[in-house]
Amino acid sequence: xxxxxxxxRIAIDYALAMADAVGADGGVSEPELAHLEALHARALPAVxxxxxxxxxxxxxxxxxxxxxAQVREVRATLQPDxxxxxxxxxxxxxxxxxxxxEALSAPQLAPGTPERPRLHFPDNSDPWVLSHLxxxxxxxxTLVLVxxxxxxxxxxxxxxxxxxxxxxxxxxxxGTRTRMVAITDPERGSLRAQARSNRWLxxxxxxxxxxxxxALTGVxxxxxxxxxxxxxxxxxxxxAMAKRCSAPSLRDNPAGLxxxxxxxxxxxxxxxxxxxxxxxxxxxxxxxxYVQLWAESLGKRLDRNGQKVExxxxxxxxxxxxxxxxxxxxxxxxxxxxxxxxxxxxxxERDLVIPRSDGSEAYLGGATLGALLDAERLATSEALAxxxxxxxxxxxxxxxxxxxxxxxxxxxxxxxxAGELYGVDAFDQPGVELGKxxxxxLLGREGYAETAAELRARQxxxxxxxxx
Amino acid sequence: xxxxxxxxRIAIDYALAMADAVGADGGVSEPELAHLEALHARALPAVxxxxxxxxxxxxxxxxxxxxxAQVREVRATLQPDxxxxxxxxxxxxxxxxxxxxEALSAPQLAPGTPERPRLHFPDNSDPWVLSHLxxxxxxxxTLVLVxxxxxxxxxxxxxxxxxxxxxxxxxxxxGTRTRMVAITDPERGSLRAQARSNRWLxxxxxxxxxxxxxALTGVxxxxxxxxxxxxxxxxxxxxAMAKRCSAPSLRDNPAGLxxxxxxxxxxxxxxxxxxxxxxxxxxxxxxxxYVQLWAESLGKRLDRNGQKVExxxxxxxxxxxxxxxxxxxxxxxxxxxxxxxxxxxxxxERDLVIPRSDGSEAYLGGATLGALLDAERLATSEALAxxxxxxxxxxxxxxxxxxxxxxxxxxxxxxxxAGELYGVDAFDQPGVELGKxxxxxLLGREGYAETAAELRARQxxxxxxxxx
Numbered sequence: 001x002x003x004x005x006x007x008x009r010i011a012i013d014y015a016l017a018m019a020d021a022v023g024a025d026g027g028v029s030e031p032e033l034a035h036l037e038a039l040h041a042r043a044l045p046a047v048x049x050x051x052x053x054x055x056x057x058x059x060x061x062x063x064x065x066x067x068x069a070q071v072r073e074v075r076a077t078l079q080p081d082x083x084x085x086x087x088x089x090x091x092x093x094x095x096x097x098x099x100x101x102e103a104l105s106a107p108q109l110a111p112g113t114p115e116r117p118r119l120h121f122p123d124n125s126d127p128w129v130l131s132h133l134x135x136x137x138x139x140x141x142t143l144v145l146v147x148x149x150x151x152x153x154x155x156x157x158x159x160x161x162x163x164x165x166x167x168x169x170x171x172x173x174x175g176t177r178t179r180m181v182a183i184t185d186p187e188r189g190s191l192r193a194q195a196r197s198n199r200w201l202x203x204x205x206x207x208x209x210x211x212x213x214x215a216l217t218g219v220x221x222x223x224x225x226x227x228x229x230x231x232x233x234x235x236x237x238x239x240a241m242a243k244r245c246s247a248p249s250l251r252d253n254p255a256g257l258x259x260x261x262x263x264x265x266x267x268x269x270x271x272x273x274x275x276x277x278x279x280x281x282x283x284x285x286x287x288x289x290y291v292q293l294w295a296e297s298l299g300k301r302l303d304r305n306g307q308k309v310e311x312x313x314x315x316x317x318x319x320x321x322x323x324x325x326x327x328x329x330x331x332x333x334x335x336x337x338x339x340x341x342x343x344x345x346x347x348x349e350r351d352l353v354i355p356r357s358d359g360s361e362a363y364l365g366g367a368t369l370g371a372l373l374d375a376e377r378l379a380t381s382e383a384l385a386x387x388x389x390x391x392x393x394x395x396x397x398x399x400x401x402x403x404x405x406x407x408x409x410x411x412x413x414x415x416x417x418a419g420e421l422y423g424v425d426a427f428d429q430p431g432v433e434l435g436k437x438x439x440x441x442l443l444g445r446e447g448y449a450e451t452a453a454e455l456r457a458r459q460x461x462x463x464x465x466x467x468x
Numbered sequence: 469x470x471x472x473x474x475x476x477r478i479a480i481d482y483a484l485a486m487a488d489a490v491g492a493d494g495g496v497s498e499p500e501l502a503h504l505e506a507l508h509a510r511a512l513p514a515v516x517x518x519x520x521x522x523x524x525x526x527x528x529x530x531x532x533x534x535x536x537a538q539v540r541e542v543r544a545t546l547q548p549d550x551x552x553x554x555x556x557x558x559x560x561x562x563x564x565x566x567x568x569x570e571a572l573s574a575p576q577l578a579p580g581t582p583e584r585p586r587l588h589f590p591d592n593s594d595p596w597v598l599s600h601l602x603x604x605x606x607x608x609x610t611l612v613l614v615x616x617x618x619x620x621x622x623x624x625x626x627x628x629x630x631x632x633x634x635x636x637x638x639x640x641x642x643g644t645r646t647r648m649v650a651i652t653d654p655e656r657g658s659l660r661a662q663a664r665s666n667r668w669l670x671x672x673x674x675x676x677x678x679x680x681x682x683a684l685t686g687v688x689x690x691x692x693x694x695x696x697x698x699x700x701x702x703x704x705x706x707x708a709m710a711k712r713c714s715a716p717s718l719r720d721n722p723a724g725l726x727x728x729x730x731x732x733x734x735x736x737x738x739x740x741x742x743x744x745x746x747x748x749x750x751x752x753x754x755x756x757x758y759v760q761l762w763a764e765s766l767g768k769r770l771d772r773n774g775q776k777v778e779x780x781x782x783x784x785x786x787x788x789x790x791x792x793x794x795x796x797x798x799x800x801x802x803x804x805x806x807x808x809x810x811x812x813x814x815x816x817e818r819d820l821v822i823p824r825s826d827g828s829e830a831y832l833g834g835a836t837l838g839a840l841l842d843a844e845r846l847a848t849s850e851a852l853a854x855x856x857x858x859x860x861x862x863x864x865x866x867x868x869x870x871x872x873x874x875x876x877x878x879x880x881x882x883x884x885x886a887g888e889l890y891g892v893d894a895f896d897q898p899g900v901e902l903g904k905x906x907x908x909x910l911l912g913r914e915g916y917a918e919t920a921a922e923l924r925a926r927q928x929x930x931x932x933x934x935x936x
Contacts, residue, residue, distance in 0.1 A: 161825055254936050281592050300802070310803055321594075328899070349595075355632075
């Protein structure tokens with residue numbers, strides 16, 4: 001890959017997703033690709049118009065050097081001797097930060113240091129993890145980041161109430177002012193109000209950036225800054241990718257290709273399970289981030305005309321080579337309903353040479369673990385293809401901040417474009433409202449008594465016949 | 469749940485998987501359940517015959533107190549002042565141990581102690597995690613468990629070569645004898661041979677127990693023992709569950725019900741994505757273990773008569789409440805192709821009370837995080853059901869060793885029975901052989917030159933046209 005022709009140093013190889021290589025049942029044909037080019041020619045301007053009108057903020061986040069400056073300012077103001085940081089947030093308020101930190105910082109095997117506090121992401125309302133954390137950490141040496149786009153996420157609000165009391169008891173109200181950071185909507189919501197009245201530090205999530213598209217705001221950037229990551233490199237890679245992803249021609253637009261191929265394999269070939277399989281442990285959290293992005297954005301009951309469609313591919317996370325010993329049997333021999341995307345890292349940092357030995361493993365001697373990993377990746381994609389099972393491979397030269405910024409932007413834009421192809425709004429999540437209302441009712445929140453009564457009536461009407 | 473009628477303290481509620489509750493498009497009808505009872509009446513004896521003939525060993529593992537005795541003996545012989553333990557193994561040689569240790573031991577936030585060494589599971593041939601581990605750990609205070617059923621798993625063999633050299637350089641050949649444990653076939657394979665010639669400690673994986681069914685052998689038991697888990701409780705729960713799972717009547721047989729409902733929803737209702745969604749962080753690794761078990765056992769090209777069927781549901785891991793903010797939008801509004809299994813923990817250890825507050829979260833004050841979690845679980849299952857989307861709920865009284873042993877045995881038996889219903893061999897994995905051969909070829913292993921040449925020819929024949 002020459003860096004002049006491809007400044008993002010990320011290439012997409014989709015030969016094995018085409019009918020040429022995997023046959024007409026598993027691959028997209030040239031005429032179909034031509035049709036997808038026509039769809040892309042409508043989808044791209046539709047997204048760009050929303051970007052230009054300020055409705056969608058994600059695509060230009062990396063142009064905003066203020067984001068980095070604000071993050072660094074907050075970092076500099078925080079308690080300097082903290083050794084741990086709790087990141088309270090769920091869904092888009094956790095997955096993006098994790099994806100960045102896991103990809104771009106070394107695993108923390110020892111307790112944190114003031115230079116690099118150890119990050120914890122208790123993203124659930126399960127008491128298990130949080131209670132162990134609060135028992136183990138020293139509140140005086142702990143930072144607390146609270147992240148919620150709306151400011152009203154119930155799981156995060158509940159965690160905050162618990163953690164705030166724990167912190168206040170140890171450091172007092174004043175002590176929270178160098179330890180607490182609220183990351184939320186710049187104006188609205190209960191978390192913004194609390195931050196103001198308690199004079200906590202804060203960072204904004206722009207109103208036109210949804211939770212699952214917020215990794216490149218303070219949501220992902222402050223945790224990455226604490227983890228010692230390269231914020232400028234991240235932005236630079238995302239910027240370069242945003243530029244590539246505005247290419248009008250489908251064949252030159254990596255996001256357009258991921259959107260079009262995902263859409264075509266799902267809708268035309270019934271390959272509705274979209275596997276994300278990086279051959280890199282550092283991208284496990286990236287795969288989890290992708291799962292939310294793809295599932296929550298594209299899984300929709302209604303299209304944009306209000307017609308019932310009940311669409312959306314099912315993203316499935318995997319990691320190579322590990323899942324060759326768990327899921328690949330199914331991918332190779334099960335129903336032909338999967339499109340696998342491999343991510344290949346060309347140059348592994350800290351590679352290890354396999355020592356020479358006698359016996360049945362002699363052939364491994366002198367190779368590196370990275371080379372073994374790459375042979376497995378290539379072998380798996382070719383084995384799938386030999387049976388007409390499609391895949392795409394992203395080649396990433398080095399897994400540095402620029403590449404990770406590029407990957408994040410690539411999939412955000414692919415998701416926006418896929419929303420256009422599917423004809424759905426990729427930026428809402430109406431399907432979780434009913435569950436929220438029922439939970440509020442069960443918890444006795446004012447105004448939700450009716451939903452609780454409804455739920456209990458439905459339960460009562462059921463017999464206990466189906467129980468074992 | 470009374471413990472006399474249900475000694476496993478695990479109950480299955482499948483009302484929301486039935487047509488009564490979710491309608492005929494999403495649920496199983498009474499006549500269909502009757503038909504499934506007839507299928508179960510054939511499937512159960514088929515599995516039991518293989519168990520009785522000694523072909524399948526998993527069902528009786530918990531009857532064997534020798535397993536626990538051998539594990540404890542090895543534990544007692546190991547270097548007493550070790551503070552870390554590396555578990556080298558992949559797939560079934562890692563997932564089961566992780567599932568047990570994560571469910572049954574507290575998260576290790578501090579470095580390990582001699583009483584409870586810290587466990588690490590570098591299960592991939594990715595150099596990133598392993599190189600950081602080797603840089604951080606003191607080889608003198610590190611135990612190394614090497615796990616491979618066949619003894620020839622290439623990723624594990626490569627890791628072992630690297631780690632053995634690292635260990636030998638620090639503690640010498642003699643020092644490895646109190647630090648290395650091989651867990652593998654009792655007789656065959658390269659790892660068994662190495663253990664013999666190097667006089668390493670070892671534990672057997674019975675020949676009639678496949679890797680993904682081996683959690684209740686030394687594979688899972690030695691790591692759990694190091695983590696301070698209750699081995700006897702684990703066996704006791706698994707034994708009680710094995711007994712329940714031999715019930716001839718489908719409606720009394722929890723494994724039979726999971727198998728039959730999974731099969732029926734897949735084959736009769738095209739609900740082919742089987743979501744495992746515990747509302748408990750401690751069961752995240754259990755969900756990953758289930759993914760391998762269900763995918764690798766049931767995803768098969770050929771049925772047992774050699775006919776091409778290309779069957780198998782796609783297991784999908786999730787965790788509540790976290791995935792309400794990631795995947796539930798898709799489950800609620802996307803295609804009607806999913807059957808969700810919730811796991812509910814009734815009594816949460818270390819539960820946390822949410823402090824009282826003013827403002828919009830006042831209603832949470834005085835509730836516990838566990839109660840919040842449970843309200844979310846119930847609300848999500850009811851929201852799905854209200855739109856005709858099916859689910860099953862496992863109610864687990866307390867997440868102790870007995871319950872976890874029960875869950876493991878439950879799903880192993882459900883998988884064996886599902887294999888009968890699907891008409892496939894649940895105990896092989898022929899689909900990964902081609903990928904292995906191609907990888908061997910690429911790595912230059914003797915005897916595989918032809919597959920490498922074949923692969924390279926295929927690559928060369930493809931144009932670079934589909935690259936961006």
